[in-house]
Amino acid sequence: MSMDLSQPVISSGDNSTSAYDLERIRADFPILKQEVYGKPLVYLDNGASAQKPRQVIDAMSDVFENYYSNVHRGVHWTSQRSTEAFEAAREKVQVFINAASVNEVIFTRGATESINLVAATWGRKNLKAGDEVILSHMEHHSNIVPWQLLRDEIGIELKIAPIDKGGNFLLDAFEALLSDKTKLVAVTHVSNALGTVVPVADVIRLAHEKGALVLLDGCQAVPHAVVDVQALDVDFYVFSGHKLYGPTGIGVLWGREDLLNAMPPYQGGGDMISSVTFEKTTFMKTPHRFEAGTPAIAEAIGLGVAVDYVSGIGLENISAHEQGILQYATEKLSAIKGLTIIGTAKEKASIISFSVDGIHPHDIGTFVDRAGVAVRVGHHCAQPVMEFYGVAATARASFGLYNTRDEVDVLADALEQTKEFFA
Ligand code: 7TS
Secondary structure (H helix, E strand, O other), X not given: OOOOOOOOOOOOOOOOOOOOOHHXXXXXXXXXXXXEOOEEOEEOEOOOOOOOOHHHHHHHHHHHHHHOOOOOOOOOHHHHHHHHHHHHHHHHHHHHHOOXXXXXXXXXXXXXXXXXXXXXXXXXXXXXXXXXXXXEOOOXXXXXXXXXXXXXXXXXXXXXXXXXXXOOEXXXXXXXXXXXXXXXXXXXXXXXXXXXXXXXXXXXXXXXXXXXXXXEEOOOOOOOOOOOHHHHOOOEEEEEOHHHOOOOOOEEEEEOHHHHHOOOOOOOOOOOEEEEOOOOEEEOOOOHHHOOOOOOHHHHHHHHHHHHHHHHHOHHHHHHHHHHHHHHHHHHHHOOOOEEEEOOOOOEOOEEEEEEOOEOHHHHHHHHHOOOEEOEEEOOOOHHHHHHOOOOOEEEEEOOOOOOHHHHHHHHHHHHHHHHHHO
16 A cells, blocks of 8 residues: 555555565665664664665765766766766656656755745745745744745745644645735645645645645655656645755755746856856756756766665555554554654654653653664754644654664664653
8 A cells, every 4th residue: 555645645554564675675775784882773763864775875986986077068978977877867856756847857955945946036036025825834944934034025924824733734724824815835745743744635726726836845755655746736846865865965846847947047157057248148947047056966866866766666665664664653652651642643654753751852862872773853843833732842753664663663662761761
């Protein structure tokens, strides 16, 4: 069973992982053989950044060892080879998210830069004082602050779509916020702090009925399920490479080609112009218009290999595996007395935020670390949703394609020991 992120209703998962060769997958990730404090590393911080398979590491070494050069400008062999590999990575991303054209795939430093790019270019050009942008209550700061900067600059209004105590996105309340003033809905596809899957198909349909565009923050969606930007009928989609088992320093802004070509450039510099005189510069079309300067070459190539890697396993299979882990971990952690799971939405990706009575999340994180378990503690760059739950921080286990039920058991045992220590 797979988690179809294009639909509001998502399966609760399948416990069978028989078709899923977990041992072979784990063997692809060198870091998983690492021991910390003499214990096997149990890496449950995939929401912050995922580990890299050998295939990605080797591909990036191969670039530097065998054909590295700057792209789009050399007639020599290494530059042509690098350019071909760089552009092939763009095509892989196009296929991965089913973009209509390769020109719609813009390489950025990551989701944060992608959102800032849309706010600074599309936003500045198309929004004016009084126009409304709708966000949700569970956005990552990177999908809040760029819009606040724009608000402070040009006077747009920000409206916040609410959630309920379980962390469910409230579609009716969202619909009630929509008006003729709504120009953009910028929401997360999957919440990094709660794991909630937002019913994006409905969000997009309702927003479009009002003539508003939709930007989805897909950081926590693309590693977990098939994303098809055409089936979604979305207008902008952003994600980071490093949460998708690829390198840091590379991410994607996808947008509809007509929208992108109507947007002014983000940064000016080399590689994005058609011609330059001191009087006037003309710009290339998308994607180069938005890729000023030397890009992250080996990183883009690495991202392409990461896309190959997850596609080779199959996002449907990854989703089924992770939903099984999510279900198992939810049961296992719920059985711990005093532990509260924060975020119990009907549809979730494999992310569990939690608190334990009387123990500060940072103490939880530090204590389980000694058992080799890496979890994230803090506000997860989503302070408004922490405030909604009346907590400053949570502990968070976020599971990836290589995590096992045994690792869930190690986490649960470590949490029991933490409780005993602090009792
Ligand atoms: N949007 C979401 C939903 C995210 O989870 C993150 C990073 C970002 C945007 C920003 O991505 P970046 O690659 O540009 O930094 N989330 C997390 C996290 O949950 N823990 O550390 C980073």
